[in-house]
Amino acid sequence: MHCHKHHGDKIKADVLLVGNPNVGKSVIFHALTGKYATVSNYPGTTVDIHIGKIKGTNLTLVDTPGMYSFFSITEEERIAKKIIIESDAKVIVNVVEAKNLERSLPLTLQLIETCKNVILVLNAMDEAKKFGIEIDVERLEERLGIPIIKTIAIKGEGIDKLREEILKLTIKLTRSQREVEKIRLELSEDIEKRILEIENKIVKFNIPKISKRFLAILLLSGDQDVENLFKDKELNYEDNIDISIDTNMSIAYKIAMEYQKLANKILDGVIEQRKETFNDITLNPIFSIPMAILALYFIYFFAGVLGAQMVVDIFERYFEILINTPLNEWLKTNIKYIWLRELIGGEYGIITLGIRYAVVIVLPIVFLYFIAFSIIEDSGYLPRLAVLLNGLFKRFGLSGRAVIPLMLGFGCGTMATIVTRVLETKRERMIAVLLLAIAIPCSAQFGIILGISPDFKAITIWAVSIFVVMLLIGSFAERIIPGERPIFFIELPPLRYPSIKNVFLKTFSRMRWYFSEVLPIFILISILIWIGKITGLLQHIIKLLSIPTSALGLPKESAQIFLYGFFRRDYGSAGLYDLISQGILTYRQIIVSMVVLTLFVPCIAQLSVMIKERGFKFSFIVFMSALVIAFSIGFILNSILEILG
Amino acid sequence: MKIKEKTEKLENLLKEIWEHQFENKDLNLSLSELKELEKEEYIEKVDKNGKRCEDNGYKHGYELQKQYTYKLTEKGLKVAQNLIRLHRLAERMLSDLLETSDDEVERSACKFEHIISEEVEEAICTLLGHPTICPHGKKIPKGKCCERGMKEIKRMIYRLSELKPGDVGEVKYIIGGDEIMKKAIALGIFPGKTLRVIRVFPTFVVQIANSQIALDENVASRIYLMRHEI
Incomplete structure (x- = not known):
């Protein structure tokens, strides 16, 4: 409740923590920086942004408000999105709950589209184990082309490895030295065509340090904040994104659906779940x-x-x-x-x-x-x-x-x-x-x-x-x-x-x-x-x-x-x-x-x-x-x- | 021209008029096509106030003539509305139950609409849970069965709000405004995902993969699923 002055302003950050609400981001933030941030179980309470230095380094870490997707915009998600678009951060640490990997992976893919270095953190591995979930991390790493770290943040497990990986990406190695190929994400033909059209329109403008393709995707989905970035530039892309693709379904929904499809394909053969558990007396x-x-x-x-x-x-x-x-x-x-x-x-x-x-x-x-x-x-x-x-x-x-x-x-x-x-x-x-x-x-x-x-x-x-x-x-x-x-x-x-x-x-x-x-x-x-x-x-x-x-x-x-x-x-x-x-x-x-x-x-x-x-x-x-x-x-x-x- | 082909052609023209009249679609019919429909008393000339005008436009000169447009007659409206309904129902069935590709949906639906009898129509509509919109998001005009809320035929498509605890179903489509769509994106409710109903009171609680989501009845009634037989 003390950091509101940061909203809207450009935030200086080297590393961003991004993820759904209640996945343990704040705990990881705390473990990495030694500084406390509010941790909560209720979706959407972390409206504040927490900033700290990663222990033993000079890197600024920013904990963004919980977000599910770039297309579903609550106030917190908007703030998170703005930070991602506007900051100079080179590394994004994407925290997901291991047991919800299937649902969270579309966001990971969208983050990969930004062309920043993404580290995927599979948190709460112990909970996933309880659900009988097994994840073939090596295979997933290979398919996504990004490093993956398993953690149990509450117990502090995997945090050192994560810190090492962050350092590797920011200091020791430049991206070209990394061995793995980054994944190429391809959406359906008609959407790709439109993305390309918009990309060509915005390519001449020198704006944020983020991929043009990513901005184009957000523009296509009708994102107001990205549109505002181009407000004073003469960009008449609107006549081009006549969204008659084939449905009256919201274009954002369609794009989100396609990312989910891609995610499912990537996870095929990577994730296995043996049992399904649910029982909840508190709801009765x-x-x-x-x-x-x-x-x-x-x-x-x-x-x-x-x-x-x-x-x-x-x-x-x-x-x-x-x-x-x-x-x-x-x-x-x-x-x-x-x-x-x-x-x-x-x-x-x-x-x-x-x-x-x-x-x-x-x-x-x-x-x-x-x-x-x-x-x-x-x-x-x-x-x-x-x-x-x-x-x-x-x-x-x-x-x-x-x-x-x-x-x-x-x-x-x-x-x-x-x-x-x-x-x-x-x-x-x-x-x-x-x-x-x-x-x-x-x-x-x-x-x-x-x-x-x-x-x-x-x-x-x-x-x-x-x-x-x-x-x-x-x-x-x-x-x-x-x-x-x-x-x-x-x-x-x-x-x-x-x-x-x-x-x-x-x-x-x-x-x-x-x-x-x-x-x-x-x-x-x-x-x-x-x-x-x-x-x-x-x-x-x-x-x-x-x-x-x-x-x-x-x-x-x-x-x-x-x-x-x-x-x-x-x-x-x-x-x-x-x-x-x-x-x-x-x-x-x-x-x-x-x-x-x-x-x-x-x-x-x-x-x-x-x-x-x-x-x-x-x-x-x-x-x-x-x-x-x-x-x-x-x-x-x-x-x-x-x-x- | 064979009779069947002729009626089919007329029916397609009627659908266009209906979409023009109710959904503001551009009208691209030739004068001769319009005349043909008028001859069958499917449409009539009306002036700009929507009042019927006799064919005396010539008497008042060219200017007046331009001011009238065509509107469906009562008879035409009935036929056209039914055709639109059949077409969209067919689309619904093809995409939800048979999971046909988008192109094929359109092609087949265009044939279906001319051959479905009233009985079959009601059966399909009931099977699909009396859907209100087509896969393209357009309204499906209500049929008699929707008003009666017919339930005799075993249904396959249900609204989430109609399911009971323990029921499992596959999401087929969601209707609603931007708000609901965005929430659906956030929580990963997409066509093809399987839901399990955990509670229906005091609020709906469903399980998708490994997460549990609570939602209000007004949201649950906009999610259509194919119920799995248990």
């Missing part, structure tokens, strides 16, 4: 619902029980004893200006409030949430959850794919808002962003809400209210936001034991992102509150907010908490936590404020990301809706609880 509705509950409970246990209740308690106590009390005493004796004392310490100071909230309350909850999420993510369970939830999400105008941003939203809404990019249509992204902004509590908020909830009944009322609101908002959005219904089509990776190392590395990289974003905001909030208090501005806003809060039957202190809630949702919840520990709220008031605070406007960080992703107008509407929804639901709930006693 009888098992999958308990599994999903188990998974959610697992997250709840980590973030809610372990994080929000146990660890936060311990941290709080020690922070109070070790930092707050001594600090305030030190300030009292050494600093004579009250305004400065208040800025640093006191009740709302940078250290006593900002840093305390960030480190003591938010850190353990978010950290444990991300660990639990990473374990579930790396085990390959998320796509299965997507399958299960697809039916429910359809009512919201979303597809099962949305499970990623929505689940992440239970971790951090800001991060999740960025991750809505993995959704395919603008409409899906809008709906997901809306749900994240209003109905989905982030882990810190969720954790604190679990912490402050007086009993199980209260948490149940809270959960039901939030769920009902989510259903209402979702189905309302489904109706009013225009656009096509999403198409759900997703690959299910095998269930795997997550590697502890990966889970931790991934959690740390997420935490690093979270903290670089969260800590400055917490400090800023402390300063803003300080300014607000000194100038008296805060009092006015709180007075304004106390109109709706008193309508809900809440004490006047709660208005202040809602205001903090805007600065960060978890910050608001943490304030509520303080209020309850002082014993100011009644049982009913606690439930109502839990619900209102959850639904209340997104925090300032999420709002700023939302404006960036979806624009000001949309964000403003969401913001105002959140305000109205939070207070009206709070009012309704309060009345219901009052009647029921």
